[in-house]
Amino acid sequence: MPKFSTASQQKLFTCHPDLQTLFREVIKYFDCTVIEGFRNEADQNKAFAAGNSKLKWPNGKHNQSPSLAVDVAPYPIDWINTKRMYWFGGYVLGIAQMLKNDGKMTHDVRYGGDWDGDKDINDQTFNDTVHFELIP
Numbered sequence: 001m002p003k004f005s006t007a008s009q010q011k012l013f014t015c016h017p018d019l020q021t022l023f024r025e026v027i028k029y030f031d032c033t034v035i036e037g038f039r040n041e042a043d044q045n046k047a048f049a050a051g052n053s054k055l056k057w058p059n060g061k062h063n064q065s066p067s068l069a070v071d072v073a074p075y076p077i078d079w080i081n082t083k084r085m086y087w088f089g090g091y092v093l094g095i096a097q098m099l100k101n102d103g104k105m106t107h108d109v110r111y112g113g114d115w116d117g118d119k120d121i122n123d124q125t126f127n128d129t130v131h132f133e134l135i136p
Helices: 006-012 017-026 041-049 082-101
Strands: 032-036 069-074 108-111 131-135
Touching: 006 017, 006 032, 017 032, 017 069, 017 082, 017 131, 069 082, 082 108, 082 131
Parallel strands: none
Antiparallel strands: 032 069, 069 131, 108 131
């Protein structure tokens, strides 16, 4: 069974308990790595400048503590294999829905590969296939 590295665990610990619950369940079945949880001002503005975020500090969900967003990728990371990224995103969303239905999570999850949640990945202008965030 896969498990998180110490670095991934530390990053996940900066996230909201619902995200921790979600990815502690996901890792049981799908090997993945936590890239980033909480993002400080310098890191957020760096991500914005690089085009990896559409928001400046303090407007991103990564900028709250605990973080309402997390970036997680299937392991090993292959940035070119976008099909695998989208497949992983759908897998995470399915687990999130089951956990919410079972009362183990209180929030819904939005995926950066399908911002509007319409299950159509071809209508995105900004794809962030490792981004998962909590929504009310």
